[in-house]
Amino acid sequence: MLALIPVSRLMAGNIADPIKWILTKECTLKVNGSTNINKFSCIIPEYARPDTLLFYRKKNEPLQLSGSLSLDVQNFDCHNPVMTSDLRKTLKAKIYPRIIIHFLNLSKYPDPDIKEGVLKGAVTIELAGTTKRFEVDYRYITLANGNLRLIGTKQVNFSDFNISPPRKLGGMIKTNNELVVEFLLTMKLNTQ
Template identity: 70%
Template sequence: MSKIRIATNLLSKPFLLLFSFLWPTLSFKNAASDADKWILTKQCTLKVNGSTNINKFSCVIPEYTQPDTLLFYKANKNEPIKITGSMALDVQKFDCKNAIMTNDLRKTLKAKVYPKIIIRFLNLSRYPVYSFKECLINGAVTIEIAGIVKRFEIDYSYTMTEDKALRLIGTKRVNFSDFNIAPPKKLGGMIKTNNELNVEFMLNIKTLDD
């Protein structure tokens, strides 16, 4: 009987080891199956509004061409909705409607070394309800610029479009210095860009049928 027990124990160890490796994957698949899938469409945009000591400027990435998927995980009542997913925006696509300003912004954001601005979505305070009226909501994201990642709480307004897409507009004031970036200067420092920026991103997302 003791030999049988030893053999059983030896056989069970590889099985338990394999199960321990598979368990996180199995758990993730079960969790993912409880999530609602939304896809980011190319109508998504990113706008940055700022100012210098003599004027204001607005720069925009006019569309998002990569259809990434966001997962909205179901939660208990009064708990934030967990989200996984991100969007990576091409810094070289910024357009300030002025060639010099556009080039300055791309250079300031170190586009050659860090070509993407990455927004990772973490949560929403509640699940968006279907409504054609503008509703308010908030949530958390991380924003990565020039290799520096910062977490921010975002205020959103949203509406449902006629084609059942969710149009979510998030706004946040950030600083160049948040990302260890010095605001650009021109003409020997006579023209100085202010540290503060108003970032606005518009998400257009649709449910992804299984």
């Protein structure tokens, strides 16, 4: 699912031709949280769709991005069948089967001559029928094969998406509102 910048904006001004990066199947999404008794980690272990992110360079402005990651909520695995089922139910997977992360911008283009670095950027996350914008901290790694890995992390709350954290055993087990979301994007440059 790719959202392109309108042609009128491209024609109107100083946005150069985009740099295209193809998302590989090594992309993952991890959610870490806790209850009043323990911690949990749930993951969508791979991304099977070959989507493209477009990077638009513009002088003295943040790097504009276009593209998204659309993930199936049913692919979440919490390494515990009850926890996995509870998370899917809490995220309303039957009504809203996808989590969609739209990439909006980065503070700068990752320097391919630097093996590792940090960036900031903005995304919107669509989850359980609600869309919210977030500022994200990224680490990037330039891999030996020339691919780029972006690791974005952001603390979010169930309440950001109008979701009540799950409770079990008559409310004795309570899931905390806070979650740390980590998405790992592995991309290869599209040279065509």
